Amino acid sequence: MEGLLPFLIILFGARVTFALSSLRHWGPIRSSSFVSLVFVLVMKLIPYHWPMNSDILFFGGSFIGMSGVDRLSRFFLPFSCLLFYLFFYNVGPYIKGMGGGLGLGAFLSVGPLALVNYLLHLYRDRDRDRDKRLDSTESI
Amino acid sequence: MKNKCIVIIAFVAGCMLCFWGHEWFSLSAVVSSCLVGLLGSFVTSKKYPIVNSCPAAIYSGSFAGMCSATMIKSFGELFSVALIGGITYISLDCYFKGIGGKLGTVAFTSVAIFYLLNKGFL
Numbered sequence: 001m002e003g004l005l006p007f008l009i010i011l012f013g014a015r016v017t018f019a020l021s022s023l024r025h026w027g028p029i030r031s032s033s034f035v036s037l038v039f040v041l042v043m044k045l046i047p048y049h050w051p052m053n054s055d056i057l058f059f060g061g062s063f064i065g066m067s068g069v070d071r072l073s074r075f076f077l078p079f080s081c082l083l084f085y086l087f088f089y090n091v092g093p094y095i096k097g098m099g100g101g102l103g104l105g106a107f108l109s110v111g112p113l114a115l116v117n118y119l120l121h122l123y124r125d126r127d128r129d130r131d132k133r134l135d136s137t138e139s140i
Numbered sequence: 141m142k143n144k145c146i147v148i149i150a151f152v153a154g155c156m157l158c159f160w161g162h163e164w165f166s167l168s169a170v171v172s173s174c175l176v177g178l179l180g181s182f183v184t185s186k187k188y189p190i191v192n193s194c195p196a197a198i199y200s201g202s203f204a205g206m207c208s209a210t211m212i213k214s215f216g217e218l219f220s221v222a223l224i225g226g227i228t229y230i231s232l233d234c235y236f237k238g239i240g241g242k243l244g245t246v247a248f249t250s251v252a253i254f255y256l257l258n259k260g261f262l
Contacts, residue, residue: 028240029199033177040171055170068238080240097208099221099251103244110240 006051010081010088013039013061018074021066028066036062056102060084063106067114076113083109143190147233148226150194154180154201155222159212161205169206176202193233196243200229203247211255225250 013035020031039058043050051057064080072080087105095101154176161172180198185191204225205218212218229246236242 027181027195029177029195030181033174033181033199036170037174037178040168040174055168059170059174063244064240066243067240071238072240095248097211098248098255099204099207100244100246100248103203103241103246104248105244106241107236107239107245108241114239 003051006054006057006088007081007085009051009054009057010061010064010084011078013058014065014077014081015074017062017065018067018069018077019065022069032059032062032066057088060088060102060106063103064110066106067110071114071117072110073117076117080109080113083112144230146190147193147197147230148223150180150183150197151201151204151226151229152219152222154198155205155225156201156218158202158205159207159218163209169208173199173202173206176205197226197229200243200246201225203244204250206247207251211251217254217258221250221254224253228253 016035017028017032020026020035021028023031036055036059040055043055061081061084064077064084067080084105087108088102091105092101095104158169158172158176161167161175162169165172167175177195177199180202181195183191183194183198201222204221207221212221225247228250232242232246236245
């Protein structure tokens with residue numbers, strides 16, 4: 001594990017991409033590639049002791065941010081980023097040099113939380129339906 | 141069938157451009173993939189709706205093209221990875237919509253299948 005900064009970089013990548021992809025004429029692909037390019041440029045311009053593989057971490061974070069709003073609530077983003085962080089430092093070394101490894105990490109981090117998001121929505125909808133039914137019986 | 145071929149071609153193009161970007165022009169794999177993805181995101185058409193699914197295929201292909209040269213050693217191998225990826229992409233196109241990392245997972249699957257075939261596991 002490398003500390004807090006790598007996690008913050010992942011989170012930043014995810015949040016910026018998530019916010020930008022909801023804008024008109026943007027979309028997940030353009031926003032992910034654009035923000036990652038800008039981040040790489042910022043890394044080159046600002047002489048700071050960036051953590052190792054910062055650009056890769058940010059790029060991976062931007063994949064998480066490519067999730068649809070209906071699939072992943074923005075409150076779940078940090079948890080997803082945490083899962084990605086764990087994946088990157090624990091599984092990443094085993095799939096080094098294989099294209100798509102970052103995407104796999106993002107998918108495995110978003111998937112469980114998308115499922116939780118779906119179940120929560122299902123639970124809320126069921127509660128709402130029950131309340132409606134109770135209201136209608138009371139009015140009768 | 142024609143529509144699927146266009147998507148496969150887009151995937152192959154994304155894969156090759158990204159791979160050549162980081163192997164020939166010495167760009168980092170991230171920058172190469174981002175450039176291909178950003179340029180690919182402008183491949184849209186109002187007249188031909190199928191073209192609008194090309195940006196995702198190009199971006200997914202660019203992830204497959206992020207493989208290191210130790211894994212892909214020749215043009216034939218690169219083309220094989222891209223072709224497997226294109227077929228995987230059209231097979232999984234309608235599943236997991238809106239889940240981040242899907243495109244990368246498709247790319248990883250294609251690379252993994254190629255790797256296993258190459259090593260004689262499949």
